[in-house]
Amino acid sequence: MSIPVVTVGQAQEDIVGGLERLHGPVTVVRRCAELAELLAACQSGLARAAVVADGCEELTASLVDRLGAVGVAIIALTDNPDEASRLRGIGVPSAVLGVEAATLAARISEAVAQLVGRQPGHPAAGLADPAAALRPVPAASEDVPAASGTGRIIAVWGPAGSPGRTLVAANMAGELAAEGKSVLLVDADSYGASIAAVLGLLDESAGLAQACRLADQGMLDADALLRIAAAVATRLGTFRVLTGITRADRWTELRAAALSLVLERAREIADVVVVDTGFCLEADEEISFDTMAPRRNAATLRTLELADTVYAVGSADPVGVPRLVRGLAELELAVPNVSPVVVMNKVRAGAVGRAPERQLRDAWDRYGPAAEISAFLPADGPAADSALLGGSLLLEVAPESKLRAAIAELVCASVQQKRRSSVFSSTARRRLKG
Ligand SMILES: Nc1ncnc2c1ncn2[C@@H]1O[C@H](COP(=O)(O)OP(=O)(O)O)[C@@H](O)[C@H]1O
Ligand SMILES: [Mg+2]
Structure with a gap:
């Protein structure tokens, strides 16, 4: 024909x-x-x-x-x-x-x-x-230019209600940089970008939107991306950031095709790309007959599709847990190949009762989602607040906090290894004693 x-x-x-x-x-x-x-x-x-x-x-x-x-x-x-x-x-x-x-x-x-x-x-x-x-x-x-990037993409997602996606994403980036990795942190939340504010950056430039614009025009090479991504120095290491859209009404600037190209480039310049995403997974284009219309959730959906690891962060309380369970069902529908790492954040006895981790596991089993809870991050209001106040990360304002350690253990191979060997040596010690 x-x-x-x-x-x-x-x-x-x-x-x-x-x-x-x-x-x-x-x-x-x-x-x-x-x-x-x-x-x-x-x-x-x-x-x-x-x-x-x-x-x-x-x-x-x-x-x-x-x-x-x-x-x-x-x-x-x-x-x-x-x-x-x-x-x-x-x-x-x-x-x-x-x-x-x-x-x-x-x-x-x-x-x-x-x-x-x-x-x-x-x-x-x-x-x-x-x-x-x-x-x-x-x-x-x-x-076809060969994809040369070998960097890993980590998406930090979570349902509505501020479960702590941004805190987790920003601190993961800091911990990975402290471990010696080259890291790019990307704020792709098209509803409430906040990485710049959390890091105390006086940034109005919306780095991600700039990168998307160049990518859309076919002009985003690794050098351009390095120029756009702001460097953030911490006590223990430096990482780069693509800040989010400064006004929520600029979400049209984060289109899926351009974002894919940005993330492809990002893999070339960083060992790990940590992306803070929005909460909403609705495929709004399916209800739109205008196929040229931009889609508000495209940035989140495309990130989840391209990510090597997806962390699903939920709030450990009677509102947050069922929300995360529903969110995971939506995630499964929207991006079927994802196996999310489920993270319970803000874990505290005050909201769920004594022995909160056990309570949460029991509640989780009653709801019966496919994915198990992989990690519990403690609630630590004072540490989270002083990080916000100082525009800095936990590794700076609360280096000894359990919250910091728990986030590091989620992503850093070195911390996971240390933890495993210390668990092993204490078991071995106990055996020797016994
Ligand atoms: N583990 C925690 N303990 C105490 N406060 C937390 C914790 N995680 C997040 N927060 C606080 O909860 C609020 C929402 O967190 P944020 O990361 O902005 O959520 P999201 O990005 O999901 O909307 C912030 O004030 C943050 O400091
Ligand atoms: Mg956020």
């Missing part, structure tokens, strides 16, 4: 003529005067591919993403190698302006085939966008 194609650009007369003379693999169904017209044509389901012969500088990762969502692959024509490389970065294959019609037709077919054949599970596919499996990838495999 012939592939219906729309085109835009001055060079289109030649292109269209050439493609039509092939009498075969592709049919030009509309010639558009400008990109907006081309987008409208694609949205209406007219085409399976778009050839952008002019104005490819206006193509962004989000645009490519959204066209992919409606099943349209893009091929750009440019003679500029830098522009071709930028386009590759946002997943658009290109050809030179004078490309032969037969070659162009072949490239169109390849791009369409890849778009259709794209499997869920690809790094950029997933429920942040239900149609992501239809998104285009570069036509020729040699065009």
